[in-house]
Amino acid sequence: DGGITQSPKYLFRKEGQNVTLSCxxxxxxxxxxxxxxxxGQGLRLIYYSQIVNDFQKGxxxxxxxxxxxxxxxxxxTVTSAQKNPTAFYLCASSQRYAAVQExxxxxxxxxxxxx
Amino acid sequence: xQTVTQSQPEMSVQEAETVxxxxxxxxxxxxxxxxxxxxxxxxxxxxxxxxxxxxxQNATENRFxxxxxxxxxxxxxxxxxxxxxxxxxxxxxxxxxxxxxKLIFGxxxxxxxxx
Numbered sequence: 001d002g003g004i005t006q007s008p009k010y011l012f013r014k015e016g017q018n019v020t021l022s023c024x025x026x027x028x029x030x031x032x033x034x035x036x037x038x039x040g041q042g043l044r045l046i047y048y049s050q051i052v053n054d055f056q057k058g059x060x061x062x063x064x065x066x067x068x069x070x071x072x073x074x075x076x077t078v079t080s081a082q083k084n085p086t087a088f089y090l091c092a093s094s095q096r097y098a099a100v101q102e103x104x105x106x107x108x109x110x111x112x113x114x115x
Numbered sequence: 116x117q118t119v120t121q122s123q124p125e126m127s128v129q130e131a132e133t134v135x136x137x138x139x140x141x142x143x144x145x146x147x148x149x150x151x152x153x154x155x156x157x158x159x160x161x162x163x164x165x166x167x168x169x170x171x172q173n174a175t176e177n178r179f180x181x182x183x184x185x186x187x188x189x190x191x192x193x194x195x196x197x198x199x200x201x202x203x204x205x206x207x208x209x210x211x212x213x214x215x216x217k218l219i220f221g222x223x224x225x226x227x228x229x230x
Contacts, residue, residue: 031216042119042206042220043160056215090160094216103150104210104218106160 003027004107006091011112013078013085021076021110023091030096032074033104036060037088046089049074050096078112086114117142119207121221128197129229135182136192136224138207147211149183149190150218155203163205166190194226202228 004025013019023032031050035043045058049068063082068074074093078085088111092104119140128134140149151163166174166183173181178198182191190209194201207221 033217035218040222042208042222043218044220045217048215048217050215058217088158092160092218096216102216103162103165104216105162106152109158 004091004093004105006089006107006110008110009108011110012115013112014115016080018077018079019112021078021089021091021112023074023076023107025072025074025091025093025107027093027095027105028071029093029105030071031094031102032068033092033094034058034064034066034074034076035090035092037090037109043090046076085112087112117209117211117219119209119219119221121205121207121224123224124222125225125227127227127229128194128201130197130199132197133193133195134197134226136194136205136207136226138190138192138221140188140190140207140209140219140221142188142209142211144211147209149181150208150210151179151181151190151192152206152208153201153203154206154223160206164192197228199228199230202226 007022033048034046047066049055065077090109091107094102094104147168149166153161164176178195180193204223206223208218
C-alpha cells in the first residue's frame with residue numbers, strides 16, 4: 001500500500017525538550033511538507049522540501065527544524081525555542097512536474113502535547 | 116497578502132439535500148490552483164476536488180462540484196445528495212506553483228448532516 005505514515009500518533013514534550021516527529025512516504029514523491037493545525041484553524045506551513053538535501057522555511061518556521069537526507073523521509077524537530085508547540089502536525093507530499101501543480105496527499109498526523 | 120476566507124464556520128444539511136460551502140481568496144497571481152479538502156473526525160486530510168485557475172470549466176467529482184468565479188475570486192463547493200459520511204470539516208485552499216507548491220488554507224467550515 002502506498003501512502004504517508006507519521007509517528008508517533010501522540011507525543012508529549014517536557015519543558016526545554018526537543019522532540020522529533022517522523023514522516024515517511026513510499027509514493028516516490030519529490031516534494032514534502034510540514035503543516036501545523038491549531039484548534040478551529042486551518043493549516044499553516046512550517047517547512048517544505050522539493051528535493052533531497054534541500055528545504056525551505058514556510059510561514060511559521062521559528063522554533064522548528066527539518067532534514068531531508070532521503071527522498072522518502074522528512075522528520076520535523078520541535079525545539080525548545082518553540083514556546084507554544086501544542087498542536088496537530090500534518091505531513092504531506094506531492095509529485096512535481098514542470099508547469100503542473102500536483103495535489104498534496106496528507107499523513108494521519110501527530111498530536112503534540114506539552115506536559 | 117495571500118489569504119483564504121471561509122465565512123461560514125458551521126453549516127448544516129439534511130441527508131439527501133444539497134449544500135453549498137463558500138470560499139473567497141485573495142491573490143495577485145494569475146496561475147494558481149484551488150482545492151477543497153475534507154477533514155473527518157479522524158483528522159486525516161482528504162482531497163475532495165481541485166480546480167486549475169486557467170480552466171474556465173468548473174470541476175466536478177461525483178456528488179461534489181465547484182462554482183469557480185475567477186474575477187470575483189470565489190470558489191464554492193456544492194455537495195449534492197448529502198450523506199451522513201459527508202459530515203466533516205471542509206477546508207478551501209489554494210497554491211501558487213512558483214512558491215514551492217505551498218497551500219494557503221482557510222479556517223474551515225464544519226458541516227453536519229442530519230438524518
